[in-house]
Amino acid sequence: MSTLTVRAALLAFAGLPLVALAQSAPSDPAFSSSEHAAASPPAAPAGATSAAANGGALAPVVVTAQRGPQSLAEAIPQTTRFSREDIEDSTATDLPGLLAEAPGAQLVRNGPPGSNVTLFLRGGSATQSLVLIDGVRVDSVSLGQAQIGQIPLSQVDRVEVVNGDVSALYGSGAMGGVVQVFTKDGGNHPPRFDFSLGYGSYHTQTQQAGVQGALDKDGKTTFSFNVSRSKDDGFSAIDPRLAPSANPGPDGYLNETVSAMVRHKFDERWDAGVRYFQSNGKDSFDNAFGAPTDVNYLYSKVREASVFANGKLTDWWTTHLTAALGDDRAIDKTNGVYNNRFDTDNRQYTWQNDFKLGAQQKLQLGYERLDQSLDSDQFAAPDRHVNSVFAGYAARFGASQIQANVRRDQYSDFGGANTYYLGYGFDFTEHWKATASYSSAFRAPSFDDLYFPGSGNPSIRPERSHSVEAALQYASDALGIVRLTAFQTRYSDLINYVPTQGGLFYLAENVGRAKVQGLEGSWAGEVGKTRVRAALTVQNPVDEDTHTDLPRRARHFASFSANRSFGGWRVGGEWIVSGPRDDSGANLAGFGLVNLSARYDITKSWYVSAHIDNLFDKNYELAYTYNTPRRSAFITIGWQQQ
Known part of the structure; x- marks a missing residue:
């Protein structure tokens, strides 16, 4: 996807308001005004809705917590849902910024936008949380984590974010939890165009354009196509006072992204479609061990492509088929000279079957095949093949609710792993509910862990974890969903790099143990006409070998946001707070950030929005030696066809 292609698409979309006005006419009554129910296989099989409901706190549907649709209030694991409205309310522009508002989630960004971002979910490392795009893995098999800063x-x-051990549903990596991103879907309405242009601090420039709707009057074929481009000059990623060898100049970032989908509904029983997402990034970064004049660039690509079909074979049997490709690309250059390349291919094939056993009972059986390969000039590694079978049972008997999942993953390079999830919920009243669960999870060694020259160890085993969780929940349309969760996760066989030969080399070994205990509080709902979201985490993330806190994890952190619409205005704000953290012996002080946002609808189609980040210009650290953005402001003007 070249810069010229993206610019051409954006320029073409920029003229759409004039075209739409010239062709404006009353909507065809054959088009329904309701949004088309979206299914995003494999983790969101047919029947799951993409918008299902903005009509009450209990109505939103999630699909990640049990690999099938259920109301958010019914989910037994701690589950967070950010709708498109929540995304527009937020000041965040990328996935890490949004996840900072999720309970249990800590984000560490190594510098300006586009830099490497680490997600600590329930204290787990970046490799211990699984990220999916439309149900597809996009992680690097070399590093074992996804480039979430490129989304x-x-x-x-x-x-959707599910906290805790859910490897029994999704396999390797789902120890701290799962983050599932759903790209834009089409709708059962005439095609609607939109575009926006933005400018802000650090010479940030943004352009976005899209179209979505139905291609026929019956709404059987729906589609979506979106392109975006963002460019900024950034700031120096590393503080040269702490690392004199780093280049003190600003580190800019360019991102170009495209997403598309087409779905056709053949009849009331079958639908099929294709999805595509690609994000290209060019990130300037600092090297603390280089020269002050070095100019470093990382060229990244995250791509997902899938073909899916959903069918209702009988009144009690629904099947979902998906074939997908998830890519991760990374090329590193210094002063224009090529350094290295790491290219990952994840080929994923899923067949999931849901059987309705009764009015409130469902059995789930599935098979998944994952083929992973790495093409790099740094080292060679054999392809990895994973065959997985999984089963799930979900039922409700009066006030009692049950969820049970088991999974077997058989790896070509180290053997197999068995995982399970057992969850129970009990409704005390119409609004009050208690849940409890016990689960296990694992992380397969990355290719770096296994094969990297000098440190890889082909004999290491998967990391393991066991988690217990108990929660109390209150849910009502008037207040929303309030939940308090107590959890404990024990990690064993953690892969650490142990010094050998007098410290000259480091070798991967299964020697680590850790325990994370904590409380998570969350609230998502409304107070009058004000939408509110709050999250509080108090945890004890301990390395059981050294009896010290795990690096960069805070013992307490929180977020709060409120947004209100009145007249043609929408105003809101966010407060993000973190306690102190240890970063390999360096103490990182606690901090609190305030962000403000506002939007004004000039007409039914035109709008202008603005947001201020770090209102009080706080100087804070997420990682030792790395800079963070100071107070910054951004403005956007946009158009949405009605």
Whole structure:
């Protein structure tokens, strides 16, 4: 996807308001005004809605917590849902910024936008949380984690976050939890165009354009196509006072992204479609061990492509088929000279079957095949093949609710792993509910862990974890969903790099143990006409070998946001707070950030929005030696066809 292609698409979309006005006419009554129910296989099989409901706190539907649709209030694991409205309310522009508002989630960004971002979910490392785009893995098999900083929110319809061990549903990596990103879907309405242009601090420039709707009057074929571009000059990623060898100049970032989908509904029983997402990034970064004049660039690509079909074979049997490709690309250059390349391919094939056993009982059986390969000039590694079978049972008997999942993953390079999830919920009243669960999870060694020259160890085993969780929940349309969760996760066989030969080399070994205990509080709902979201985490993330806190994890952190619409205005604000953290012996002080946002609808189609980040210009650190953005402001003007 070249810069010229993206610019051409954006320029073409920029003329759409004039075209739409010239062709304006009353909507065809054959088009329904309701949004088309969206299914995003494999983790969101047919029947799951993308917008299902903005009509009450209990109505929103999630699909990640049990690999199938259920109301948010019914989910037994701690589950967070960010709708498109939540995304527009937020000041965040990329996935890490949005996840900072999720309970249990800490984000560490190594510098300006586009820099490497680490997600600590329930204290787990970045490799211990699984990120999916439309149900597809996009992680690097070399590093074992996804480039979440390369996922702009302009392409996203909604995000779901499930905390805790759910490897029994999704396999390797789902120890701290799962983040699932759903790209924009089509709708059962005439095609609607939109575009926006933005400018702000650090010479940030943004352009976005899209179209979505139905291609026929019956709404059987729906589609979505979106492109976006963002460019900024950034700031120096590393503080040269702490690392004199780093280049003190600003580190800019360019991102170009496209997403598309087409779905056709053959009849009331079958639908099929294709999805595509690609994000290209060019990130300037600092090297603390280089020269002050070095200019470093990382060229990144995150791509997902899938073909899916959903069918209702009988009144009690629904099947979902998906074939997908998830890519991660990374090329590193210094002063224009090529350094290295790491290219990952994840080929994923899923067949999931849901059987309705009764009015409130469902059995789930599935098979998944994952083929992973790495093409790098740094080292060679054999392809990895994973065959997985999984089963799930979900039921409600009066006030009692049950969820049970088991999974077997058989790896070609180290053997197999068995995982389970057992959850129970009990409704005390119409609004009050208690839940409890016990689960296990694992993380397969990355290719770096296994094969990297000098440190890889082909004999290491998967990391393991066991988690217990108990929660109390209150849910009502008037207040929303309030939940308090107590959890404990024990990690064993953690892969650490142990010094050998007098410290000259480091070798990967299964020697680590850790325990994370904590409380998570969350609230998502409304107070009158004000939408509110709050999250509080108090935890004890301990390395059981050294009896010290795990690096960069805070013992307490929180977020709060409120947004209100009145007249043609929408105003809001966010407060993000973190306690102190240890970063390999360096103490990182606690901090609190305030962000403000506002939007004004000039007409039914035109709008202008603005946001201020770090209102009080706080100087804070997420990682030792790395800079963070100071007070910054951004403004956007946009048009949405009605």
